[in-house]
Structure formats: C-alpha cells, structure tokens
Amino acid sequence: MTLGAVLNDTARLMRVRFDQRARHLGLTRAQWSVIATLARNEGIRQTALADLLEIEPITLCRQIDRMEEGGWIERHPDPSDRRARLPRLTPKAHAVLERGRAVATGIYAEALSGLPPDAEAQLVEMLAHMRANLSDRRADSAEKAAAKS
Template sequence: MPQSTLGFVLHDVARLMRKRFEQRARAAGLTRSQWQVLAKLSMHEGIHQKGLADLLEIESITLVRLLDKMQERGLIERRSHPTDRRLSLLYLTPGAHPLLEFMRTIGEQTRLETMTDFTAQEHDHLLHYLERMRTHLLTACAQPIGDALEHEVKHG
C-alpha cells in the first residue's frame, strides 16, 4: 500500500470537510459557490465585483452569474459606486444574515465532528503547524521560481 503524503492527506481532509458541510447545507438550497460568496462578502461588504472575484480566486464572469442568482433570491444587492459609475459595490441584504448564521452553525458542527477525539492541546498544535505551513507557502508563492528550476523541471 502506498504511503500517504502530506499534500494528499491535507487535500483529502479538506475535501471531506467540504463534503460533510455540503451534506448539512443542502437544506438551505445554496451551492457551495454561493456559500463562499456569502462568507467572503460578509467580511468585505462594499467591495466591488472584481475585488470579490479576486478574493474568491474565480473569473469575474463566473461571479457575475452567481451574484445574479443571489440577487434574484434577495441575498445580495448591488449599489452604485459614489464616484465611479462603472463599479457596483456589493452588500448583503437582511435576508442573508440568517443563512450566514446557519452556515456558521453547520461549519462549527463539521469542525467538531472532524476533531471529535482531539484534546484541546492537540487541536492547538495542529492549528499552529498548519498556520506555519500556510505562512511558508505564502512566502514561497510570492517568490518567482528560478529559471534554473523551471529548466530542470521541463527538461529533467
């Protein structure tokens, strides 16, 4: 049996956590993409569409379709930018807030289920290690890959 790698296990845990969250979230009738829009928008109300697309790491056209559906459902509203008529600023409607609370509740249920037999210390250590890994990767991703390394990968 092949040995698991860190990347594979991290990816699989994240995938399974999303799957479990989605199982609980079906009752609200939103897609995972719509949940992500709500979550990001709740932290960045008043952002313009391109800024939100960048935060979500999706194409603007994809976001526009999501926003159209969410606006039809009464969850978000677009407001004109006060000085730039080309921009729409995005805000949650009062109807979105109960869904955000529901999302936070099922997110917490999923986290509790994931960490069910972890001690508080194990939980803290795991979080600390993952945050360190994220910091290392953010630093690495901000650095250009050297030409020699790219040549090595392409030409073996």
C-alpha cells in the same frame, strides 16, 4: 500519504459533509462560498472577490446576478468609482450565514473528535503559518532576502 494529499482530502471531505448537512439552507456550495467570502471581505469589488474565490469575474457576475434575484446580495455604488458596484449581503444572507456557521462548527467538532483539547488551536496556528509562508507577502520578502545574499 503526503501533507498535500491529507490536506486536500480532508478539505474535500469537510466540503462534502457541509453539503450534506447544509442542504436545508437553500444554497448551492458556490453560493455559500460567495456569501462566506463576502462576509469576511465586506466592501470588496467583484473582481477582487472573484480572485479570492479563484473563479473568472464573468462567472462570479452571473452568480451574483442569480443571488441578487434570490434576495441574498444587493449591489451598491462604489464611492470611489461611480462605474463600479459593490456586492453586499442582505439580511437574508446574514441570517443563513449564522446557520451555516453553526453547521460548520459541528463539522469541525466531528473532525477534531478524539484529539486533545488544544489540537484545534495548534492546527489553526500551524496552517496559518504555512499560509503566511506561501502568501505573496512572505514570498516577496524571502525572494528579496535571497537576492541580497
């Protein structure tokens, strides 16, 4: 089995397990993704949020419309662009975010069961390093260094 297959399959299984255990939160996986990503990126514009979620801006706009109707998100004026509005989480979303994080913590514990106590920290460190290697910042630096040699 390859690294890519293991990473992909593990992520899929964690999403499935989250869906099973988080049904009581009253959110779809897509809505949960919006809330979780927005929580990590408060003040972000919808187009940038769509990029992070890897969905089309119009798809996100429709999703946010529904979430706004449900009381999960509010749109506020962008102080730097009067035409734009920034999505923000409501208190209802913040409350469910904490409950969702608790579900996720349980799933992480289940996934790491039987591994040494420091395995999570090491895994996070290695994956963060891999992400940095593949990110645009690192790629740009590597390309510039290769061009100079």
